[in-house]
Amino acid sequence: MTLTEIIGTLKTKFNPSKVINSLKKTAGFYNESDTDSEGNDSGEDLESNQYSDSVGDSVKSSSTVKISHNGVSPLIKLENVWKTYKMGDTEFAALAGINLEIDKGEFLVILGPSGSGKSTLMNLIGCLDLPSKGTIFLDSKNIAKLAESELARIRGEMIGFIFQSFNLIPTLNTEENVMLPMEFQEVNMHDGRKRAEYLLGIVGLSDKIQNLPSQLSGGQMQRVAIARSLAVDPPIILADEPTGNLDSKTGFYILGFLNDLHKKENKTIIIVTHDVEIVKLASRVVHLKDGQIESIESCTKDNPCALRE
Ligand SMILES: Nc1ncnc2c1ncn2[C@@H]1O[C@H](COP(=O)(O)OP(=O)(O)O)[C@@H](O)[C@H]1O
Numbered sequence: 001m002t003l004t005e006i007i008g009t010l011k012t013k014f015n016p017s018k019v020i021n022s023l024k025k026t027a028g029f030y031n032e033s034d035t036d037s038e039g040n041d042s043g044e045d046l047e048s049n050q051y052s053d054s055v056g057d058s059v060k061s062s063s064t065v066k067i068s069h070n071g072v073s074p075l076i077k078l079e080n081v082w083k084t085y086k087m088g089d090t091e092f093a094a095l096a097g098i099n100l101e102i103d104k105g106e107f108l109v110i111l112g113p114s115g116s117g118k119s120t121l122m123n124l125i126g127c128l129d130l131p132s133k134g135t136i137f138l139d140s141k142n143i144a145k146l147a148e149s150e151l152a153r154i155r156g157e158m159i160g161f162i163f164q165s166f167n168l169i170p171t172l173n174t175e176e177n178v179m180l181p182m183e184f185q186e187v188n189m190h191d192g193r194k195r196a197e198y199l200l201g202i203v204g205l206s207d208k209i210q211n212l213p214s215q216l217s218g219g220q221m222q223r224v225a226i227a228r229s230l231a232v233d234p235p236i237i238l239a240d241e242p243t244g245n246l247d248s249k250t251g252f253y254i255l256g257f258l259n260d261l262h263k264k265e266n267k268t269i270i271i272v273t274h275d276v277e278i279v280k281l282a283s284r285v286v287h288l289k290d291g292q293i294e295s296i297e298s299c300t301k302d303n304p305c306a307l308r309e
């Protein structure tokens with residue numbers, strides 16, 4: 001199926017929840033391989049002078065709401081956010097009362113054991129899912145109770161996703177995969193193609209534009225996924241274990257890329273990772289446990305955060 005046919009099918013049968021589910025399953029917005037990686041050991045050091053000035057003191061408990069620590073309203077704010085699932089007669093809380101504020105330009109790392117709620121939290125911040133209870137503000141707009149079509153629009157404009165399993169559409173070539181989010185934003189084909197070529201140039205894949213995902217290596221697929229995440233120039237990049245399955249060279253490349261995005265373009269980066277090198281870049285590290293925020297560490301250039309689990 002060609003790109004135009006896929007888009008056509010999605011548009012003519014436009015049913016927001018179906019589109020969202022279809023995207024979750026096929027287009028990279030769902031972290032299928034949910035394994036937690038154990039930090040890579042690339043051992044390479046990356047210059048990291050992007051730390052924000054002290055971003056406030058550690059928050060010790062998830063019941064503490066961190067009110068605008070720098071006087072600017074936060075880009076993202078979660079208030080008493082719960083995500084519960086019914087399991088037979090009982091309810092299971094994947095997230096249990098999350099309070100968190102994230103400022104524009106932060107590099108936030110989310111750490112926690114498998115099953116602690118990291119991906120659930122990312123899905124809520126990324127407008128892929130709605131909380132069972134609580135409020136989420138994105139750019140001061142309450143997204144917790146929006147209809148799916150509106151949620152999809154905000155997601156398309158504001159969020160770039162990079163997930164471990166890439167989720168490229170196998171029947172689309174590299175360029176078409178990168179153009180996919182632009183299609184949903186109704187960017188015209190000509191401009192879309194130019195932007196896709198520009199982004200693929202940035203990630204070093206200009207010579208692979210016509211390749212299908214099956215004709216790419218794992219590292220190259222991840223680079224296509226990164227180019228796609230930047231297609232609509234979103235202010236927020238969400239990455240769930242982006243270097244988990246990669247060789248250290250590609251992992252290092254992606255690390256540098258995220259660092260540049262943050263430093264040079266002031267993108268807000270929120271990343272689930274156990275990669276020690278990425279943790280060193282963080283402005284704050286949020287520790288999740290059993291669906292709650294256990295602690296939040298602030299990091300500085302002189303005192304970078306480190307893994308501790
Ligand atoms: N759709 C679902 N239905 C029931 N339980 C779920 C669902 N999604 C996630 N969970 C549970 O919620 C908890 C948190 O999951 P997740 O956010 O994926 O954790 P992490 O990403 O930290 O490994 C896990 O115990 C998981 O089994």
Ligand SMILES: [Mg+2]
Pocket residue numbers: 031034118119120240
């Ligand atoms: Mg996960």
